Amino acid sequence: MALDFQTLELLRRNHPAWRLLRSDHASLVASFLHRVFIAPNVRTMAQADLAEALEDELFALRERHGAESFPRSAAAYLNDWADNEKGWLRKFYPAGSDEPHFDLTPATEKALAWLASLTERAFVGTESRLLTLFELLRQMSEGSQTDPEARIAELHKRRAEIDGEIACILDGDIPLLDDTALKDRFQQFLQLARELLTDFREVEHNFRTLDRRVRERIALWEGSKGALLEDIMGERDAIADSDQGKSFRAFWDFLMSQRRQEELSRLLGQVLDLAPIAETRPEPRLRRVHYDWLEAGEHTQRTVARLSQQLRRFLDDQAWLENRRIMDILHGIESRALALRDAPPPGEVMELAENAPTIDLPLERPLYSAPVKPLIADVELESGAAEVDTAALYAQVVVDRAELLRHLRQALQERPQISLAEVIQRHPLRHGLAELLIYLQLAGDWPQTAVDEDHQDLIEWPTDDGTIRRARLPRIVFLRMS
Amino acid sequence: MIGKHPSVAEVEETDADLSTVVIPLLKGVIYQDENPVLWNGLLNLQTRVRDYVAVLGLELMLDEAEGYAFLRSRPAEDEEQAGRLPRLVARRRLSFPVSLLLALLRKKLAESDAGGGDTRLILSRDEVVELIRVFLPAGSNETRLIDQVDTHLNKVAEMGFVRRLRGQEKMFEVRRIIKAFIDAQWLAEFDQRLEEYRRQLMTGDLSGDE
Numbered sequence: 001m002a003l004d005f006q007t008l009e010l011l012r013r014n015h016p017a018w019r020l021l022r023s024d025h026a027s028l029v030a031s032f033l034h035r036v037f038i039a040p041n042v043r044t045m046a047q048a049d050l051a052e053a054l055e056d057e058l059f060a061l062r063e064r065h066g067a068e069s070f071p072r073s074a075a076a077y078l079n080d081w082a083d084n085e086k087g088w089l090r091k092f093y094p095a096g097s098d099e100p101h102f103d104l105t106p107a108t109e110k111a112l113a114w115l116a117s118l119t120e121r122a123f124v125g126t127e128s129r130l131l132t133l134f135e136l137l138r139q140m141s142e143g144s145q146t147d148p149e150a151r152i153a154e155l156h157k158r159r160a161e162i163d164g165e166i167a168c169i170l171d172g173d174i175p176l177l178d179d180t181a182l183k184d185r186f187q188q189f190l191q192l193a194r195e196l197l198t199d200f201r202e203v204e205h206n207f208r209t210l211d212r213r214v215r216e217r218i219a220l221w222e223g224s225k226g227a228l229l230e231d232i233m234g235e236r237d238a239i240a241d242s243d244q245g246k247s248f249r250a251f252w253d254f255l256m257s258q259r260r261q262e263e264l265s266r267l268l269g270q271v272l273d274l275a276p277i278a279e280t281r282p283e284p285r286l287r288r289v290h291y292d293w294l295e296a297g298e299h300t301q302r303t304v305a306r307l308s309q310q311l312r313r314f315l316d317d318q319a320w321l322e323n324r325r326i327m328d329i330l331h332g333i334e335s336r337a338l339a340l341r342d343a344p345p346p347g348e349v350m351e352l353a354e355n356a357p358t359i360d361l362p363l364e365r366p367l368y369s370a371p372v373k374p375l376i377a378d379v380e381l382e383s384g385a386a387e388v389d390t391a392a393l394y395a396q397v398v399v400d401r402a403e404l405l406r407h408l409r410q411a412l413q414e415r416p417q418i419s420l421a422e423v424i425q426r427h428p429l430r431h432g433l434a435e436l437l438i439y440l441q442l443a444g445d446w447p448q449t450a451v452d453e454d455h456q457d458l459i460e461w462p463t464d465d466g467t468i469r470r471a472r473l474p475r476i477v478f479l480r481m482s
Numbered sequence: 483m484i485g486k487h488p489s490v491a492e493v494e495e496t497d498a499d500l501s502t503v504v505i506p507l508l509k510g511v512i513y514q515d516e517n518p519v520l521w522n523g524l525l526n527l528q529t530r531v532r533d534y535v536a537v538l539g540l541e542l543m544l545d546e547a548e549g550y551a552f553l554r555s556r557p558a559e560d561e562e563q564a565g566r567l568p569r570l571v572a573r574r575r576l577s578f579p580v581s582l583l584l585a586l587l588r589k590k591l592a593e594s595d596a597g598g599g600d601t602r603l604i605l606s607r608d609e610v611v612e613l614i615r616v617f618l619p620a621g622s623n624e625t626r627l628i629d630q631v632d633t634h635l636n637k638v639a640e641m642g643f644v645r646r647l648r649g650q651e652k653m654f655e656v657r658r659i660i661k662a663f664i665d666a667q668w669l670a671e672f673d674q675r676l677e678e679y680r681r682q683l684m685t686g687d688l689s690g691d692e
Contacts, residue, residue, distance in 0.1 A: 092600055093600065093602050093604050093647075093655075095515065095601065095602065096515055098647040098648040098649065098650070098655075099649070212597065215595075215596050215597060216596070216597075218596070219596035306601075310601055313547045313548075314595055314596075322665065322666055323592050323595065323596070325666045326588065326589070326592055326665075326666050326669060327589070327592060329666060329669040329670050329673050330585060330586075330588070330589045330592075330669060332673045333582075333585050333669065333672060333673045333676060334617075336673065336676040336677060336680055337582055337617045337676060338616070338617060339680060340676065340679065340680055340683070341616075341617060341618070341619055341620070342619050342620070343683060344578045344579070344618075344619070345578045345675075345676070345679045346578075347577070348575035348576060348577055349576060349577065349578045349581050349672070349675055349676075349679075350575075350576045350581040350668070350671070350672050350675065351573045351574065351575055351576065352573065352574050352576055352584075352641070352663060352668070353554055353555065353571050353572075353573050353574075353663070354571055354572050354573070354574055354641075355510060355511050355552045355554075355641070355642055355659070355663070356507070356508060356509055356510040356511070356552060356553060356571070357508055357538070357540060357553060357570035357571050358570065358571070358572045359508060359509075359570075444623065444626060448619065449623070451623065
């Protein structure tokens with residue numbers, strides 16, 4: 001990739017990893033996500049757990065830096081970080097759970113890995129890297145060699161080297177790696193082991209992208225079904241047969257073999273017990289790093305299996321044709337519904353079968369039981385004085401809703417539309433606020449009304465004691481029913 | 483599971499099994515993820531269930547890939563006979579907005595399938611409002627619109643096509659069973675009815691409207 005100005009500017013603006021580094025909250029986001037996801041090798045986490053952990057973190061930070069430093073709630077931060085705009089977390093609903101779960105996006109993982117590379121490393125082992133490079137080159141050149149003689153020559157050469165080594169040891173000359181060489185190699189092992197763990201998220205992400213691309217191709221396919229199947233199914237399984245799929249499967253098969261796992265455990269234990277390595281105090285988790293790989297790999301494996309299954313279902317003959325046809329029809333429905341927007345069909349339009357037979361179970365109904373008759377005891381009424389304002393009993397106003405409705409209808413017979421203020425001008429309010437409220441209620445039920453927020457209408461009415469009350473409200477316009 | 487010549491004991495046992503499957507089916511949809519045991523029982527007894535419900539004029543609809551099963555009235559092959567038999571599965575009448583909402587949700591599901599990723603389509607109420615807003619009369623009152631959409635959504639939920647997420651009132655899952663009901667045939671009929679109505683509206687041939 002060319003690192004020219006334009007590309008970098010684009011990345012700076014759009015790439016989630018860079019945006020994470022640029023963000024004001026970068027330290028919070030990076031430290032928190034590293035602690036929760038990377039350090040313990042957690043793949044996905046439920047919203048409640050993650051929010052709780054973040055709430056704790058925020059609490060500690062607020063203690064130290066003042067209450068205003070991080071004003072929002074943990075849930076708000078999480079949603080913000082999972083937003084498409086930011087793209088630092090992937091929020092999704094796993095099958096069988098109603099609670100959203102979160103996982104790191106590969107971009108975040110990259111940013112975190114880069115941040116980690118800024119701080120660590122006492123020295124950079126170069127020897128082991130060179131040896132690794134040599135080994136890789138050898139594998140490639142040998143693995144692609146078709147000439148049997150060249151291959152055999154290479155094997156003979158290696159046998160000669162091994163023979164020489166055996167002879168040396170038999171002579172009592174045992175070459176040992178010195179401490180520095182050990183540390184050098186160990187450091188590289190550490191880095192690669194961690195990178196492998198980091199890569200799983202990206203592998204999963206790649207699978208998801210692959211899946212989406214295949215689906216897009218299917219959705220946009222213009223030709224015949226047969227040609228499509230040839231195109232996609234030519235490769236037996238679009239996902240499993242991709243480069244990513246094959247490499248992952250090879251890795252998985254390699255790791256899954258019992259012999260490999262035992263060998264890994266043995267070697268790891270041996271190496272970690274070496275004095276120079278033990279001195280560097282490696283993380284205790286490292287002893288079981290291959291189990292972490294297994295765990296992460298299994299997660300990826302499940303994702304791949306699910307995606308493949310879904311894709312196959314999507315490609316399923318019937319579903320494919322049905323979906324195409326449905327999209328066509330829906331297009332028609334949408335344009336017709338749009339045309340009918342202002343006069344939608346009244347009443348029932350469609351019928352749909354229930355999803356189960358209707359079974360009436362008369363005996364499930366409770367039997368008749370005689371209602372309880374309240375017994376009113378014969379108590380003699382006594383007169384007395386009570387401190388109650390009886391005015392409330394007589395002050396009730398009854399607004400004639402039908403009359404107001406008539407006012408509206410009459411007004412609309414003369415003209416296509418009228419504002420509420422004009423209606424009230426013609427028929428002044430006699431019951432004050434209560435009457436105005438009924439008008440507003442009518443406006444709510446009126447089939448066609450418009451509210452003009454830009455204009456305000458002033459509505460006035462006199463109260464019984466002669467004072468004038470005013471109400472100011474946005475202009476409400478009643479339209480004639482078409 | 484069922485041998486060619488089942489012994490008496492086996493028949494008795496599977497009869498009991500048959501009840502445990504048929505009774506829940508008569509009550510409603512069986513989902514694989516909600517009740518895996520029942521689901522497996524259903525898969526094993528599929529043929530017997532089909533034969534059994536056929537007596538009642540019903541047909542077992544079972545989608546193994548999607549993991550749901552339900553009963554529906556057998557399509558009337560013989561009109562005469564169908565006319566004489568009362569329907570066991572009632573038909574629900576739907577208003578225009580509810581029908582439209584169902585169609586739009588079906589579209590959303592098709593789009594989501596085409597877009598890949600998760601099998602589950604989860605929408606917030608706001609998204610549903612956005613989905614249908616453009617088709618409703620240009621209104622003024624935002625809260626009223628939302629209330630209306632809520633009412634329609636409740637109807638759709640009652641029919642079992644969406645499900646509120648537990649603990650999150652404003653989030654809905656569009657259940658994949660909607661595919662079995664809102665199919666191409668249903669949608670084509672809806673389209674046709676709308677077209678008929680539109681033509682009536684244009685020719686002013688609409689009676690009974692105020």
